[in-house]
Amino acid sequence: MKQKFLILGGDLRSIKLAEMLITDNNKVFAYGLEKSEDIQENSQIDKISNLQSAIEKVDIIIGPTPFSNNGETINSPYAKEEIKIEQLVKANKQKILISGGIKESIKEQLEEKFLKVIDVMKREELAILNTIATAEGTIKLAIENTDKILQGSKVLILGFGRVAKIVASKFSLLSTKVTCAARKISDLAWIEAYGYNSININDILYELKDFDIIINTVPQIIIKEKELKHMKPDALLIDLASKPGGIEGTKAIQMGLKYIWALAIPRKGCTNIICRIYKRGYI
Template sequence: MKKTKFTILGGDLRNVELAYLLKMDGNEVEVYGFDKLDLYLNQQEKLHESIFTSDVIVGPLPISEDSKMLNAPFFTGNIQINDILYLLSRKQVFTAGKISNEFQNRARDMGLNSIDYFDREEMQALNAVPTAEGAIQVAMENMDITLHSSNALILGYGRIGKTLSRMLYGLGANVYVEARDYGDLAWIENFKYKPVHLKDLEHYLSNIDVIFNTIPHVILDEYLLSRVNKDIVIINIASSPGGIDLEVAKELGLKVISAKGLPGKVAPVTAARIIKDTVYNILDELEK
């Protein structure tokens, strides 16, 4: 790929590391939205200057927590999503993770090149590994027993569920996996895990030591939460609203841990490499 001028716009440690990786590849790199950090990078002071002069603008994952402000935890100010839209030109490429449909529709209406790198299969497949490792780390830090010989339940058998199941099984856990699709349940059984259909979930909960939720909508409601053992650790990996009724869990005194954005917290360099490779793939496809 030809050398390119990048602007890294906000984000967590993944985007910090991404900036360094892109620079090491010989690209020209500027950053904006990191004034809380002392970086060995060219930090622009104005948003419009950081965008106007670049070929590719890379935003964070997720791009926003509220669909209004850019996700920029290392920035003292606020960056409005709408401002980014109006500063972009048709000759540039803008890419970020978990871009809202509203943003994408407006970008398309304006003739802008806006691409969600988190929608890419290679991104999600590779990102599942640091996510699963991070979830296991969180479990180890919060459990009073070993994962080995524990009863671990995974809600959902998508990319993260598949990766997490394999890792937990390798650690010697008794792995239970919930799914709705009978094809998924058959594969779960093939891999020697214990398949659990959603309709039967209530019958297993009292015997589970740790739950890993990968489903982004509520599964563990009041009825199901009342059936878990009181010493359980519940780890939510999914994006909001997550799979747990948090108010009920709090009333019941259950230990629920929010563990979103794990790759950026536990393995930012690996996560940055995955984003970089995915961005390169996007640019390569656009050049063809």
């Protein structure tokens, strides 16, 4: 047997990773995955009900990506109860913790307690693969939540960072009409260099009525009630940004708009690929 791993919380990627580690003859424990049928039905994975006990049994703890959505609890959608970050900080350990998207302030706390803390999203290849999965998941959401084909649809993407670049590329390959909005002059120049339409985020108000799909990647509220009033009644709004997001979602829903806050959406079909790369990085 190679090593002992604790899979702590997480989504489909964590579940698939647990199965891959088992296949490689590692010992795997799970905590915070009580609602996962795949985990519960796998007799080779030890399900632990006490976090301290789980940590004591292993060499390496693998947390979710992102590690936390709110800075207080560990990202664990399959857990029966919330797992507070302070529980992990207080646990007795000299272990290796591997997770992704850990805020620097939280990482500093963890580094005081753990032997080593590794943020996998600091690795460029993992961040890129995660972004590809996010882009494909966004396309899936767009197909499922619109009444017309994507070809010819007008798509507005807010921001032009890593996620926005890949999302724009994938949507343009589907013959949609892509416009990207940014503030920096250099970003606007790059948007045009890639062949997309460009617009300054500060000038989007009276342009919003033209778009069928609006995708936000900026973790700062940009789309408020004033902007929402200028949108098509059947427009689809997808927010990919971490908290607080970039769209006033509650207001959008109240106004009858179709709004999706799509946190952590790697498509199922991409999960195997990402986990192989994750596993390679871990071991």
